[in-house]
Amino acid sequence: MDNVRVIEVKRSIFESNDKDADKLRGELKESKTFLLNLMSSPGSGKTTTLTRTIEALKDKYRIGVMEADIDSDVDAKTIAATGVKAIQLHTGGMCHLDADMTRQGIKELGVEDVDFAILENVGNLVCPAEFDTGSTKNAMILSVPEGHDKPLKYPLMFSICDVVLINKIDVIPYFDFDMEKCKEYILMRNPKAKIIPICAKTGEGINEWADWLSEQIDAQMK
Amino acid sequence: MHELGVVFRIIDDLTDLGKENELEKIHSVTIQLGEVSGVVPSLLTDAWKWAADRTELMKDAELIIETLPAVTFCEDCKSEYETVTYGKICPKCGSEHTYLLKGNEFLIKEIAAT
Numbered sequence: 403m404d405n406v407r408v409i410e411v412k413r414s415i416f417e418s419n420d421k422d423a424d425k426l427r428g429e430l431k432e433s434k435t436f437l438l439n440l441m442s443s444p445g446s447g448k449t450t451t452l453t454r455t456i457e458a459l460k461d462k463y464r465i466g467v468m469e470a471d472i473d474s475d476v477d478a479k480t481i482a483a484t485g486v487k488a489i490q491l492h493t494g495g496m497c498h499l500d501a502d503m504t505r506q507g508i509k510e511l512g513v514e515d516v517d518f519a520i521l522e523n524v525g526n527l528v529c530p531a532e533f534d535t536g537s538t539k540n541a542m543i544l545s546v547p548e549g550h551d552k553p554l555k556y557p558l559m560f561s562i563c564d565v566v567l568i569n570k571i572d573v574i575p576y577f578d579f580d581m582e583k584c585k586e587y588i589l590m591r592n593p594k595a596k597i598i599p600i601c602a603k604t605g606e607g608i609n610e611w612a613d614w615l616s617e618q619i620d621a622q623m624k
Numbered sequence: 625m626h627e628l629g630v631v632f633r634i635i636d637d638l639t640d641l642g643k644e645n646e647l648e649k650i651h652s653v654t655i656q657l658g659e660v661s662g663v664v665p666s667l668l669t670d671a672w673k674w675a676a677d678r679t680e681l682m683k684d685a686e687l688i689i690e691t692l693p694a695v696t697f698c699e700d701c702k703s704e705y706e707t708v709t710y711g712k713i714c715p716k717c718g719s720e721h722t723y724l725l726k727g728n729e730f731l732i733k734e735i736a737a738t
Contacts, residue, residue: 406651411641411732415630418637497626528662529626554712590720 419533423501426508426536433513436622437504437521438615439537441559444525446545447569449477450602452522456484458612459518463619466516468507470499470524477522487511498529501536518619527552531559539564539618546570546577550584553591560591567611568599627667631675634732635682642681647737652686658729659694659708694727 414420430437442448456465465486469478470493481488491507493499499507504521511519521537523530542563544552547570553560560566566588574581581599588595596614600607638650653672657663669687676682694707698714699721705714712722 406736406738408734408736409641409645410734411637412734413637413732415633415637415730415732419633496629498629500629529629532626532662557712 416532416534419500419502422505423534423536426501426505427538430508430513430519430536430538431622434623435508435513435516435519436539436619437508437519437535437537439521439523439530439535439540440543441523441527441530441540441563442525442543442545443527443548446525446543446548447602448522448525448543449480451543451567451569451600452481452520453484454602454605454608455520455612455615456481456486458608459615460484460486462616463517464515465518465520466511468504468511468519468521470503470507470522481522487515493524496524497526498524498533499535500533504535504537517623518615527556527559531556531562538622541565541567543567543569544584546573546579549577550580550587553584553587557591560588560595563592563595565596565598565611565614567607568597569602571599571606572601572604627663628671628675630663630730631668631671634672635675635679637732638682638735639679641735642737645737647681650682650685650735650737652688652736653682654688654690654733654735656690656692656729656731656733658692658727660724660727661730662728663730665689665691690733692727692729695725696722697725698722 440448467481467486467488468491469488470491475490478488478490489510491503508519521535540563542559544566585597588597598607598611600611672687676685695704696707697704698719700719701714701717703716707724707727713720714722
């Protein structure tokens with residue numbers, strides 16, 4: 403072992419993924435496909451929100467959905483029932499998706515058939531925030547029962563999101579949820595975040611969300 | 625939380641590096657880990673042992689972890705303080721207008737190889 407040499411690497415663990423994500427973002431821009439990375443904790447209403455979103459926009463755009471889950475295809479079946487193309491990505495126990503896995507999903511969806519691709523990330527507020535998927539925009543759903551203090555507990559997630567949907571606003575009277583405090587905490591972590599209160603169950607706020615999305619998708623398709 | 629996932633990423637990076645430098649064996653890998661990187665050193669070491677032993681190049685390689693301190697900056701009183709002790713509220717002026725200066729690093733610093 404006397405010829406052991408030390409090689410300086412000085413490379414961030416996330417660097418190769420970050421580069422790959424930027425590359426994917428460029429490819430998507432070129433193919434005029436808008437990719438939304440949707441994140442949240444389990445049970446926040448991602449799939450219900452997605453169903454509403456698809457109903458609002460499916461006549462306007464060709465939509466494709468990638469459902470990332472550790473296992474099972476329950477969500478993909480629900481989404482497929484709306485009539486849009488849905489595929490299931492199994493992460494095989496991993497707590498997040500990275501840019502390479504996202505690229506494989508996009509390939510399976512086929513960019514030539516899709517204007518608006520949605521990646522439903524693994525339900526988790528920690529890991530998905532650290533791995534750039536290459537998405538055009540990031541969105542997250544925070545639901546009322548989770549509490550208005552979540553932006554303080556998961557600052558990274560809130561700081562990387564372009565839009566935060568506050569879901570289940572119909573149950574606010576039953577929870578100690580302070581909407582103004584919640585908005586304040588989100589903006590403290592991310593002054594540029596767009597905040598839209600919604601109720602996926604009743605459809606409240608979905609129009610504003612769909613309008614925001616349309617603007618982004620149109621910009622990407624130009 | 626995603627220690628095994630990042631270990632796979634380290635192994636991929638080092639496999640490439642091994643090819644570029646025509647390495648036969650990597651004996652140790654030094655990682656720099658910020659105090660608030662969210663990665664648990666003991667879990668990282670366990671995941672490393674499990675995954676590295678499944679490769680030819682990195683079998684039995686030691687994972688050396690260097691911890692980097694986390695420092696937060698207060699925008700109101702312009703002071704710097706230790707993140708792990710005081711969190712996000714400035715101990716000098718009580719302000720919440722603070723941000724992390726350093727401490728979320730996760731770097732491969734160097735390797736020893738033949």
